[in-house]
Structures are given as structure tokens and as C-alpha cells.
Amino acid sequence: MATTTMSDFRIDPVSGLKINRTANKLVQWNAFAAVVFLLVGGLFGLGVALTRMPSVQLLSPEWFYVALTAHGLINLAVWIIFFEMAVLYFLGAHVLGNRLATPRFAWAQFWLMLVGAALVAVAVLSGKSSVMMTSYPPLQAQPHFYLGLILFAVGALIGCFVFLGTLVVAKREKTYQGSLPLVVFGGVTATVIAIFTLVSGALILVPTFFWSIGLISHIDPMMYRVVWWAFGHSSQQINVVTHISIWYLIASLVFGAKPMSEKVSRFAFLLYILFLQLGSVHHLLSDPGLTSAWKIFNTSYMIYLAVLASMIHGLTVPGSIEVAQRRKGLDTGLFTWLRKAPWGNPIFSGMFLSLVGFGFIGGITGVVMSVEQINMIIHNTMYLPGHFHGTLVAGTTMAFMAVTYWLIPVVFQRKIALPGVAKLQPYVFSLGVWVFSIALMGAGTLGVQRRHADITFAGQPLAYEYPEIAKGLMDLGEIFAVIMAVGAIMFIVVVLASIFTGERIPEGSAPWPKVEDADVVAEKTGRKHIGVWGMEAPGTFVLALVLFVTIVLYYFINFKYLSTVWGMS
């Protein structure tokens, strides 16, 4: 039985949180590793972008496929999952004023993930494992490619259980009263999905590893895809849940906002757990051997209830900000609350750009492309990278960057160095990824295929040329990919400069001023009724309606386009 003394903790002057020193080390190391991998993966991504620009074509095909495999794995898995481990430990320990359960296992998580990532990197860089992050058999990578992935996943799984154990400790040692805070509830949701995800990954990668060393003769390519996507897609839902928790966190930190309704937000998190997993079937919509009934049932997530969950969070997060702003006196017009938001604070601007980018670019396109029939005119085109950069980069990565600006003073006890760069960074990064995503989706709609080292089919006897406008869109998209890379580098520079050279925030220094609780302000000023039309957040409702109309129009535009192609029955 571990005993904790007060000296194991410090009271953080920035956040007022009671922070366990050991837990803090683990948050630091996981977050630091994440940022380093973001840099490495991002550089490969830049190589991919500069090759796909028809006018530059930087890398040879061999190196292009190495870079694309590395970029996918490092940015999609390594950066994000390391950061998620930091977030989980932060939620379980820091937010609850708690110690971390079994810190030794937590270190095992860190080192296993690091060794796993290194093994994968060695395999990919050798040029003999260019199988893309999806690694579909019968294409075969080197054994240590699969082994690295397995170690990485096992490490992450250990991290999930450390988090759950940490919650048990908090409950038993009564570090909080009543129900878990909403953001920690979000963390639990992410963890439940993560366990499902990582077990699915093990189920398919372990036999594939045995196949790569010759113990198993055959891996059925279709079966592989069915199980792999239970891993591949669900892992993206961990990201969604984590970044939504971060949205809620930032709304409270910056505005003193509280959730509009605990019940609605928690229910929406629960919908993810209940209706997500089978949704991964939308990756299999154009696969042979599966029935339409099975595809429709699963991709519609049983009446699209997971989509509903995202639509709910998309309203309640900005809604809670609007309510807080109105209670504090910005109760005029529809959008005064938003206009007067602190757009120069990268914690807020990053979070809000993440919300809008995720909803409008990642979200709308995700819903439309996972319709059984629409998928046929989108599947595996450049539309896909366009879409998932909208979710993963414009959404998840932007949210992680935004919260990092708050975490650095809290976790690393340093002030943000280069605040001017930090202030601009979310805008540069988001501008880059938004235009990049939209341009690639345009090119994909015009047929450009993904994962091609050369989209011109140069020197082929049966030559085909994509429409000029498609090539133009690729050039445009990749130019903005460079802008996105500049935004990412700005972030990394700010993080590294802050951690290593930022002004120290000594322990025991005066507490930083806290954001006023919106309800307290409202009580003081006697402001009871806010909003119009009987709605407390009418501005958010109007914004949500804009999203709604966009999605409906875009849905039918795609069906109109579908109806003009060759008949299929």
C-alpha cells in the first residue's frame, strides 16, 4: 500500500490544481515524446506533400512510399497516442488531485511505446516495410514492423489500465466528491474505446506477425481488413473523444463556462461507446463479399447515433461558451459573445478552430462519404486524405496544440516563450490544413487516387490524365500543406523554447488570477434571463443550423453526382 505525503504533491499556482510529482513526470515525458514524434512525422509529411505537387516531385517512388508509410504511422498513431497517454494521466491524477496508480507500470507503458515506435521506424526506414500504415496482406513487411506495432499497442493498453486504476485510487482516497468531472468522464469513454481498439489490433497484428516469420501460411486479405479496421477506425474515435474532452476543458478554463447540461453531454459520450465500434465497417463499403444489409446496419451506426453524439457535442461546447459570455454581460445580439471572445489567446483560438474545422471539414464529409452508395465515388481517392486531415489534423491535432499552451505552465512550470508566435500559430496551422483538406477532397472528387507517387502516370502506354483542374487542386493543396507544416513547426518551436528556456514559474509563487465563474458573475449582477427566442444560446443554434444546411445540401449534391455515373446493380 503506497502512502502519499504532502511532499509528493505541489499546489500549482497556474491552475490551482494539486499535482502529484510522479504523475507529473509521466505527463511530461509522454507529452514531450508526442511533440518530438509530431516533428519527425511532420517532416515525412512535408516530403509527401512536396512529392505529390506535380510541379515539384521531390522524392523517388521508393522514398515516397517510405515517407508515406512513416508519416501515416508516426502522425496518426505515435504522436496522437503518446499525447493521449499524457492527457489520460493528467485527467486521472492532476484534475482529480490524485496520485497515479502503479507508476512503474506507467513507465512500462512509456518505454514499451517508445521501443515499439523505434522498431517500426527502423523497419520502415530500411525501405523493406513500405506497406503503408494499413499494411494489408498479402503485401508483407518485415517481422519487426508488426512486432513494433504490437509492443506499441501493448504499451498503450497498459496506460489505459493505469488510468482506470488511478480512478479507483481517487474514489477510494476520496480525492473528489460526487460524480466524476465531465472531462474525466470523457477520458473514461476514450479509455473504454481504446481497450476495444487495442485488443482488436492485437487480434489481427499478432497472427500477421506470425505470418511474417513463417509460422502461419496465409492471412485472408478480407478478414484482415474487417478486423484491422476495428482497430484502425476505433482508434480515431479515441482521438475524437479526447479532443472533445479538451474542448470542454478549454471552455471552462477560458470562459468559466460549465456544461449546458451534464446529462446531455455525458449521454452523448455514452453514445460513442455504444454505437461506434461497428461503424468501422464504413471502411469496407466497397469490399466484396459483405452484404448491403450488413454494411448499412453497421455504417449507419444503428440510425447514426454516433453521428448524433458528435452533433450534440458540436452544439453544447460552443453553447456553453455562449451561455457563459452572456451571463457575464455580453448578452446583446446573436454573436457579440463570439466576437468578443479572446481571439488572441491561442488556447481559445486553437480550440475554436478545432471545433469549426472538425465539424465543417472532417465531420460533414465523414458523414457523407460513409453512405454505402456515395462511397463508390469517393473510396480510396484523394478525398480520403482530405477528409481525415480534416478530422485528425484540423480537429484533433489543433485541439492538442491548443491545450498544450495551457499545459506547459501547469505541467512544465514554465511560461510560454515566444507568445507572439504562439498567438499566430493556430491561424497559420488551421489555414494550411483547411485549404489542404478541401483541395484534396476536390481532387478526389475528380478522381485523383491516393497513395500515388506520381499522379501523372508519366511514361505509361495506356496513359491517363486527370482533368487539369484536379492537378491544379493538388498543387494548391500541397502549397497549403507547406503552410500547415510551417504552423506545425511554429508550434514545436514554441513548445521546445518554452520547456527549455521559458521563464520558470517557481513553486509557491502567487496564484495566477482565475477566470471568473460565469454563474457567480450573473448572480452578482442579478442577470437571470439571457438569450432570445427562449434559447440561452441562440447564436450557437444559428451556427449549428448553418452546419445542418451545409450537410443536407452536400449530401444531396453527392447523390446527384452519383446518379450520373454508370449504372450498377
Place this chain on the structure above:
Amino acid sequence: MGTSYTPPTNPDWWREPIERTEIVWIVLAFAWCIFMFVWMISWHWIGNQNMRNEAYKTTPEKYSKHLEEQAAKYSVRKDAATGEDVIAPPPGSDVYLAGMQWQWRPILELQKGKTYRFHLSSLDVGHGFSLQPENINFQVYPGYEQVLNLTPNKSGQFSIACGEYCGGVNQLGHHTMLGRIYVKE
């Protein structure tokens, strides 16, 4: 009072009424979800673009036999670009197309407005059938033979690119994989 990172201040939070903004939005969003579910099913009756999802287990050897028989029966001319046989199966018949590293073969000739029983499979690794510029895309695997009724509604020259990464060596590979379908009036 309260924040998202502290426990709910009201221990009875599940009994709090839901504010109107949220209720109206949830009803609207849920109605749209149901509509999308119903529409996707309905398109199988009202739309002309649906996957048949008819598929069989096969082997590269078996599938190659079909290709050979088809070539022997329906070769009509040599292709101007490659000198290979162009295969023109009669309307209504079975048409076999195979993906292989790194081409789609055979080169086909079809008639506009006629329906064909179109078979798709791979002779080695996974590929993606991608008909351009129509932009119709399917996954194709070794060992699986997918069948769908295909009705070209435009005439002209169509290309097939590869949508699923299928490896690459030297200057060859996934990005060079092509095939062709000619559609006659």
C-alpha cells in the same frame, strides 16, 4: 456554478431540465439521422448505382482460366497503344477483369447502354478498381471474385487506375497501374 473539470455541483444532475437550445437541436439532428438511414436503404430501389455484393471465393489460377477463355472467344482487334488484344464480350455476358502488379487486364470494349455481368478479382495482392473519369471505386482482393451488373451510360475511352496501394519497385508500382475500357455507341 461549476466547470467541466470539477464534479457537477448538483449531485442530482441527471434530473436537471434540458435547455431549449439543446432539445431543439437534438430533435433536428436525430430526425436527420433517421432520414439518412432510410434514404441509404431506399436508394437500393430508387437509385441506379448500387453494389450487388455478389461474391465468390476463387483462386488466381481459377480466375486466370476465365481470363484465358474470354480472350480466346472475344478478341476483336489489337490495341493501338500496346498491341495487346482488345476483348469485346457480347452484351449480357460475363466480363472478367483482373488486377495484377501493375496493370488491369484485359483491355475491354463494351457497348453503351448495354448491361454486363462484370467480374473483378486480383491475381496477386489487393488492388483498387478505379474507373476514370467516372470515378467508380471498388476494393479487389486475391481469392475473392466480385460480380456486379455494369451498364456504361457514356461512350468513349475510360481508364482504370489503382486505388489500393499495391507495392512499388524502381519506377514501377501502384502509381503506374492502369487498364482501359473502350465504350462504343
